[in-house]
Amino acid sequence: MTYCPISTDTFTGREEALTKLEEFFCSGPAAERTKTFLLYGLGGAGKTQIALEFTKRFRNRFTAIFFITADEECSIQASYFDIAKTNGIQDAQSWEAGRHWLHSHEQNWLIVIDNADDPEIPLSRYLPSCYHGNVIITSRNPDLGNIANQSLKLSGMPPEEGIQLLVNHTFKDPNRISDQQQKVVAKIAKELHYFPLALVHAGAYINKQQCLFEYLDRLGNQREQLLSKGPQQPKDDYSHSVYETWNLSWEQLSPDGRMLLQLLAHLHYENIPRALFERGLENWSIAESPLGPSNAVTEGKLVLERIATPEMNLDKIKVLGDEHQATLSRKQNLAYILKSLGRTNEALELLQSLLKTSKRVLGDEHPDTLKITQSLAFILKSLGRTNEALELGQSLLETSKRVLGDEHLDTLKRTRNLAITLKSLGRTNEALELEQSLLETSKRVLGDEHLDTLKRTRNLAITLKSLGRTNEALELEQSLLETSKRVLGDEHPDTLKITQSLAFTLKSLGRTNEALELGQSLLETSKRVLGDEHQDTWKITQSLASTLKSLGRTEEALELEQSLLETSKRVLGDEHQDTRKITQSLVITLNILGRTKEALELVQNLVATSKRVQGDQHPDTLDRSQNLAITLKSPGRTNEALELEQSLHETSKRVLGDEHPDTLKRTQNLAIILKSLGRTNEALELEQSLLATSKRVLGDEHPDTLKSTQSLASTLNILGRINEALELEQSLLATSKRVLGDEHPDTLNSTQSLAITLNILGRTNEALELGQSLLETSKRVLGDQHPDTLDRTQNLAITLKILGRTNEALELEQSLHETSERVLGDEHPDTLKRTQNLAITLKSLGRTNEALELEQSLLATSKRVLGDKHPNTLERTQNLALTLNILGRTNGALELDQSLIETSQIVLL
Secondary structure (H helix, E strand, C coil), X not given: CCCCCCCCCCCCCCHHHHHHHHHHHHHCCCCCCCEEEEEEECCCCCHHHHHHHHHHHCHHHCCCEEEEECCCHHHHHHHHHHHHHHCCCCCCCCCHHHHHHHHHCCCCCEEEEECCCCCXXXXXXXXXXXXXXXXXXXXXXXXXXXXXXXXXXXXXXXXXXXXHHHHHHHCCCCCCCCHHHHHHHHHHHHHCCCCHHHHHHHHHHHHHHCCHHHHHHHHHHHHHHXXXXXXXXXXXXXXXXXXXXXXXXXXHCCHHHHHHHHHHHCCCCCCCCHHHHHHHHHHCCCCCCCCCHHHHHHHHHHHHHHHCCHHXXXXXXXXXXCHHHHHHHHHHHHHHHXXXXXXXXXXXXXXXXXXXXXXXXXXXXXXXHHHHHHHHHHHHHHCCCHHHHHHHHHHHHHHHHHHHCCCCHHHHHHHHHHHHHHHHCCCHHHHHHHXXXXXXXHHHHHCCCCHHHHHHHHHHHHHHHHCCCHHHHHHHHHHHHHHHHHHCCCCCHHHHHHHHHHHHHHHHCCXXXXXXXXXXXXXXXXXXXXXXXXXXXXXXXXXXXXHHHHCCCHHHHHHHHHHHHHHHHHHHCCCCHHHHHHHHHHHHHHHHCCCHHHHHHHHHHHHHHHHHHHCCCCHHHHHHHHHHHHHHHCCCCHHHHHHHHHHHHHHHHHHHCCCCHHHHHHHHHHHHHHHHCCCHHHHXXXXXXXXXXXHHHXXXXXXHHHHHHHHHHHHHHHCCCHHHHHHHHHHHXXXXXXXXXXXXXXXXXXXXXXXXXXHHCCCHHHHHHHHHHHHHHHHHHHCCCCHHHHHHHHHHHHHHHHCCCHHHHHHHHHHHHHHHHHHCCCCCHHHHHHHHHHHHHHHHCCCHHHHHHHHHHHHHHHHHHHCCCCHXXXXXXXXHHHHHHHCCCHHHHHHHHHHXXXXXXXXXX
16 A cells, blocks of 8 residues: 555654654754654553554655555565556566655655564665655554664653543543543543553543543453463453453454454455445344444444454454364454355355354354354355255254353354245245244243344244235234334334335235235335435335336336436446346336336346456346346347356356256246247247156155246146146145145145146136136135135136126126226236226127227327337227227228338337
């Protein structure tokens, strides 16, 4: 690092040292060689800060100032290399080019060589040998006085300066403290031997804990613990003072704060990539913190600034315990970084090696060994090796219960993690049992109103929803929201999150207007409490946009998402992960609106950005390539989409493996594209292989296996192999009922698919019975106005028409149309489809003029809502032309057909 940082804003005293530096560099006689001044003393004495304060006060006296970190020889060489580059030597081949530049430029430059503590480094080799220039060296090594013109030893501060330094770090307004406070501060400063680093630590601790009058007692307790450790501890008062104050601050950190500091200790403190911090803000694990992601990072940053100095590097503090244990912790953090960078296999290898070491060094049942085991299970799960993760998680939970007890907080967390793994394997009922037991334990141990209990209640509601027990989840969330408001307040971030979950539940129950009202109110509150630029506000905005889309108010959703994207770009930048996620949502919305060219341009840029930022093989890049393929299908570029899907499928197999859940999903997507191109036999082969893999990897009863079975049945239907499809669907329905229950949404969907297949086979009466029973169940479970209930009403009407019971079908469709208009609105896509279906039924009954009126109104609405060029608008134009032909109004039909041809040509260009 060749640029010079500035001293801290709370720099205090040290005027004697600064005066000596000024006299030496600014007032003394001209030197016959480079002026060199050594500041030496114990770590934490303030050497670096004095040097930086001098450069700040007298920067106008020097032509250039360079800062060199000298803790390693390679750092010194890198800094000289930077000096060369900074001063125009772009083809510099070695560090010596920088030193040569200093030799050849007879100017009054200044170099600060900081932390030159290692006696093995030949520092004289790196000092400029010329007749000009200035050098300040800071070091704990007094022997460097041999290569300096003058030196100054630094230790404790004069009492008045030490007291003032402690005051500056303890009080927000140092000018407004009482006489009693001043006396206590003086006692603390004396107890800490007026040593700068200890005073800074103490001030930061007191400021945060508000414990001025209790501090000396706490310090005494730390000293007693320190001295009880025996002669291995450092014996000088300064070292005691530094460690005691440091450890008081360390003990007050949350686990997240400590984890962050340990992680940062693994990195060299120069040139740390900004991307690591950005990714940390996105992915930092704060599942048990109610305060959101920024607090853990903020706390870590505060500690880093206050205490993470080279003197306090965790590797060098013997009193913290086994150095090897600290190394294990930092390597575990490194594994999480590798995972976030998409290098999951490397993270796996690191953790597997780490677990073996931890078992050997610390033992199988040591808390750190258990933590590494949990991390390994997490990585295995992310690699799709979920059964292995499950075995590890089950063993870990048993060990945790035996070693720590059933009610230990870590045991409770591991119970939750095991439930998550079970759910990912489709074993949701087992997960539910675990979570119900966990909630009871949490209530007993922590109380009904503890934050962890509230979170576990919310998690249980999510599991109930995944089992289709949405009404039970709703009751749980409504009660939870009341509790959260009472305990935390209406505007607490956790209360807002629970409100958002409740809105989602209402939406899944078809109570979309209620969900919308709740979402709108929630967004206003979030903006007021957290601000427009808070990430929770963004999540609520996205959720509200999704609700608007469900109601067919897609243009409003688009406006919300466009505004959100602009905010994200301004706050986080174009390449931030959250910005890219918001862009992806916008792509989907544009596709819904038929604005596929805009969507395509956006998603192409998104894929390019993801490749540049995260690499071609990162899971996020693969996901966005998948979205590009989907978008390509919309404008009819299906062959391009196929090429992309095939390439993506190969990459996924190579990077993630044949059996990874994401690879299986991409196999399914590839089959869908092949079917859309009429290559159904190829799709069939893929889906048959996929189903076999899914059964082997996930099991016969996993939800994804059931979905693969349904897709295969659909493909068999397309190929006319209806009886085979029927057998599959009958078996699927039986499995779904057994595993998920008769009333689960997936079971209801399987019933609908079976009814359609029966219709195709001409077994229409059986289809009718199934459809009628299905509609009754749907009304009872989901409600009359739920979107799925409305869809099933439409399907039942189709079955009635097949049976020639068209008047009954008409009554059903008229009622359905009215409900759709009332619940979803006149302009909702589903309402428009139902209008078209009603018109078709009217035509089949010879009521063509009524159908004409409906279709004319429908086309006008479609143009207004979707635009003239939207595929659905074009289809409705075609339908209206056919109706005009039926009525003998051929001229009108001809005009429409000509207009349709012209528009289609424009769209295809």
